Amino acid sequence: MFGGVKRQSGSLIKTLNHFLCDQPNGSILQRLVSSPRTRSTSRTFSQAKPHVALVGGGPAGYYAAQQLLKGNPHIVVDIYEKLPVPFGLVRFGVAPDHPEVKNVINSFTQTALNERCHFFGNIEVGKDISLKSLRDSYTAVVLCYGAADDKMLGIPGENLSNVLSARSFVGWYNGNPDDKNLPVDLDCESAVVLGHGNVAVDVARILLTPTNILEKTDITEHSLEILRKSRIQKVYIVGRRGPLQVAFTIKELREMINLSNTRTIIQPSDVEGLDKIIQDIPRPRRRLTELMFKSAVAPSPEMAQLWAQASREWRLVFLRSPVEICQTAGGKVGGVKFIVNKLQGDNLETQKAVPTDSVETINCGLVLRSIGYRSLPLDNTLPFDENKGVIQHQQSRVHNNKGLYCTGWSANGPVGVILGTMSDAFETGKVVLEDIENGTLLCKERSKRENLVAQIKDKAVTFSDWLKIDQAECAAGELVGKPREKLIDVQQMLSIARSS
Amino acid sequence: MNSQRLLSILVSRTLTQRTPAPSIQSWSRLRATSVVQEKRFCSSVPKPQKQLVNVTFLLRDGKKQQVKAKVGDNLLDIIIENNVDIDGFGACEGTLACSTCHLIFKPEDFNKLPDKPTDEELDMLDLAFGLTETSRLGCQVIVTKDMDGLEITVPKGVSDARK
Ligand SMILES: Cc1cc2nc3c(=O)[nH]c(=O)nc-3n(C[C@H](O)[C@H](O)[C@H](O)COP(=O)(O)OP(=O)(O)OC[C@H]3O[C@@H](n4cnc5c(N)ncnc54)[C@H](O)[C@@H]3O)c2cc1C
Ligand SMILES: NC(=O)c1ccc[n+]([C@@H]2O[C@H](COP(=O)([O-])OP(=O)(O)OC[C@H]3O[C@@H](n4cnc5c(N)ncnc54)[C@H](OP(=O)(O)O)[C@@H]3O)[C@@H](O)[C@H]2O)c1
Ligand code: FES
Numbered sequence: 001m002f003g004g005v006k007r008q009s010g011s012l013i014k015t016l017n018h019f020l021c022d023q024p025n026g027s028i029l030q031r032l033v034s035s036p037r038t039r040s041t042s043r044t045f046s047q048a049k050p051h052v053a054l055v056g057g058g059p060a061g062y063y064a065a066q067q068l069l070k071g072n073p074h075i076v077v078d079i080y081e082k083l084p085v086p087f088g089l090v091r092f093g094v095a096p097d098h099p100e101v102k103n104v105i106n107s108f109t110q111t112a113l114n115e116r117c118h119f120f121g122n123i124e125v126g127k128d129i130s131l132k133s134l135r136d137s138y139t140a141v142v143l144c145y146g147a148a149d150d151k152m153l154g155i156p157g158e159n160l161s162n163v164l165s166a167r168s169f170v171g172w173y174n175g176n177p178d179d180k181n182l183p184v185d186l187d188c189e190s191a192v193v194l195g196h197g198n199v200a201v202d203v204a205r206i207l208l209t210p211t212n213i214l215e216k217t218d219i220t221e222h223s224l225e226i227l228r229k230s231r232i233q234k235v236y237i238v239g240r241r242g243p244l245q246v247a248f249t250i251k252e253l254r255e256m257i258n259l260s261n262t263r264t265i266i267q268p269s270d271v272e273g274l275d276k277i278i279q280d281i282p283r284p285r286r287r288l289t290e291l292m293f294k295s296a297v298a299p300s301p302e303m304a305q306l307w308a309q310a311s312r313e314w315r316l317v318f319l320r321s322p323v324e325i326c327q328t329a330g331g332k333v334g335g336v337k338f339i340v341n342k343l344q345g346d347n348l349e350t351q352k353a354v355p356t357d358s359v360e361t362i363n364c365g366l367v368l369r370s371i372g373y374r375s376l377p378l379d380n381t382l383p384f385d386e387n388k389g390v391i392q393h394q395q396s397r398v399h400n401n402k403g404l405y406c407t408g409w410s411a412n413g414p415v416g417v418i419l420g421t422m423s424d425a426f427e428t429g430k431v432v433l434e435d436i437e438n439g440t441l442l443c444k445e446r447s448k449r450e451n452l453v454a455q456i457k458d459k460a461v462t463f464s465d466w467l468k469i470d471q472a473e474c475a476a477g478e479l480v481g482k483p484r485e486k487l488i489d490v491q492q493m494l495s496i497a498r499s500s
Numbered sequence: 501m502n503s504q505r506l507l508s509i510l511v512s513r514t515l516t517q518r519t520p521a522p523s524i525q526s527w528s529r530l531r532a533t534s535v536v537q538e539k540r541f542c543s544s545v546p547k548p549q550k551q552l553v554n555v556t557f558l559l560r561d562g563k564k565q566q567v568k569a570k571v572g573d574n575l576l577d578i579i580i581e582n583n584v585d586i587d588g589f590g591a592c593e594g595t596l597a598c599s600t601c602h603l604i605f606k607p608e609d610f611n612k613l614p615d616k617p618t619d620e621e622l623d624m625l626d627l628a629f630g631l632t633e634t635s636r637l638g639c640q641v642i643v644t645k646d647m648d649g650l651e652i653t654v655p656k657g658v659s660d661a662r663k
Contacts, residue, residue: 063588070587100595107591251623284626417627419600422588423657 049074050139050436051449055125055378057081058088059418060144060408060425062108067429069114072436077117078453080134082124083177084461084493085469086112088146090418091486092176095202096217097209099483104418112463120453121461122494126378129456135403137448139441140432143382143391143398143406144425147373147414153194157325158369161185162333166193166203166370173206173223175486177493180222186230188365192336194322195370196239197247198417201256203368204235208262208312218477218484236362238317238336240353242343243271243292244281250288256314257295263307265315266296281348292316319343320360321353325367335363373414389413396428403441405432465497472496553648557584560656571645575638575652576601586654594639596620601638602628604653610634614644630655 052068054061057079065077087105094101112119125131134141150167162185171179191207193200211228239246257264271293278289320338328334338360341353377384383392383399390413391398391406398404407428408421435441476485487493550570557565567582576590592598621640628635
């Protein structure tokens, strides 16, 4: 489907062998072996060995580490990660049918293999060690711990079983140990997904994609078992505002439109007149709206034919705010009651939804709430903006806390793709380097960091331990024709990590 | 297969396997041998010499870097092979999944590029920072012999997440 060559990330070792066989010109291999990213520069620093602790081993952590290691030839970087396995949402968020996105893992691995970079998995900051002890022992501490919670609607019925947060549902199919026992019931015909972001599209696509496609991905086996028995035929993706305000992006929409055995239904009345407005808006929004318009009003004859034959469908529904999740007599989810909205305001992107008097119900047996993730304060000393759900900072420097920095989703809120997180983390890395170079930060005694590491050494999972887990997962995947079968249990991860 | 059974097979296999999983040291050894093997592989299959053209990259810090680009390779491969140092470039390794390989051409050069961007390239490009009418994704642009002397700008990768 794409013009580019598809290269998927499998076992890191397998990937390397694969490159060897398939890439005789060696460009990718060369990238792994001698990328400029890991070469250190010749800048010299007066201080000896600054040590920086990063809290969180997701993209923000690894990209910040990359920048720090590159910018100072003496710096030592320690990444503390709550789970025994690295890479954050690249492992536990990115959809299993998007393996290309996970290729960033190769570059993170290269950073991790730098001898000045250490990974301490299975160490939760705030529980296993305190933020204070990190700050006392390191030249600088960078918070990059993501967003571990999600937003609630605060409406009646939200706590019924089978009203699930998209965050947990994603964790369930992607093998997050916290979500392995999520009770997912797909013994119903319709599902409602609330929210118009890319996560909403991800979960809808997983519900509708034929399992013979999913079973070739690294989706967890326990979720596949349930998806195989799914009776879901219809998925409604419902947003509170209109087509010009959707938060999902065009690649994800196009994928839904082209989904096998699934028809797209967008009401022509919802997009009426948009073709005239969009000529003057910036290209990304214009192309996205054009695609919605075309799919609603004038799909190609081939597409129309495919849709006519499809047995499943998804509907894009606008201008509806959920007000109640309705219950059946048996206490199950029966539907979602919505209030119909209209838009107010002149600026198309920032128009607000205001309620009208109309009310409408969509019947369904499953509700996935996908209205955004939420970051939590790591401890109560941290200046935290509860409204925005972000750490208070200026240019990554945490307010009134010299030596403490933040980046990624915990700093800026749970929005943005890996590209955005990457440039943010690079900027943060530069700010820390600047503060080291100009003497704002002073190096701590080496023994302090050494003592701290000695305390957690027995509990910590190192990067070479992770490589064992990686290899075991890929071996297990091979048995069932998948790139990997993820371990979903922390104890099992640990027993592999501890094996010799 | 039942998932629990699968996982126990997995754990027991790994715990009893004779070849231990690689340590970091063996990883670097593996990487070193890879290079050797690869050289051997290349020498046994002589490849016709590819034609080279000059391409200049205008980097984020204002510096210029001229490289020899092989006709037929894409611009991502050229940047990697020539060690052009651009932070974060090519994160998805040329699979149209990241837009970190965003490059900007001069209008006159842009119009001469032989392949027009596909819908899928434009979809990814739409997420790039500082998108212009003459932007392309480097991993999708193949070098031709007409590109000798081309000058390409690497846009500043500034995130809008930072206010
Ligand atoms: C469902 C989903 C799908 C996505 N798909 C894509 C996609 O296809 N393409 C794309 O470009 N972007 C995608 N994104 C966005 C992308 O995942 C984010 O931009 C990126 O992961 C943010 O990085 P981060 O490091 O800030 O947070 P995270 O990735 O969440 O990493 C934070 C890390 O910190 C750890 N941590 C948390 N608390 C502690 C603690 N107390 N101590 C130690 N460690 C801790 C966590 O375990 C985690 O590993 C997706 C996001 C989601 C939610
Ligand atoms: N494939 C990918 O590249 C990919 C995949 C997944 C995620 N991501 C990225 O990860 C980030 C997070 O994604 P996300 O989908 O969780 O968040 P998001 O993009 O912020 O979308 C959240 C959606 O929920 C709606 N919403 C918020 N509060 C609501 C409420 N109270 N009632 C009803 N609707 C409400 C928002 O509508 P309003 O606009 O009206 O507020 C919006 O449509 C995004 O930047 C996304 O692009 C990327
Ligand atoms: S390298 Fe990711 S899109 Fe080109």
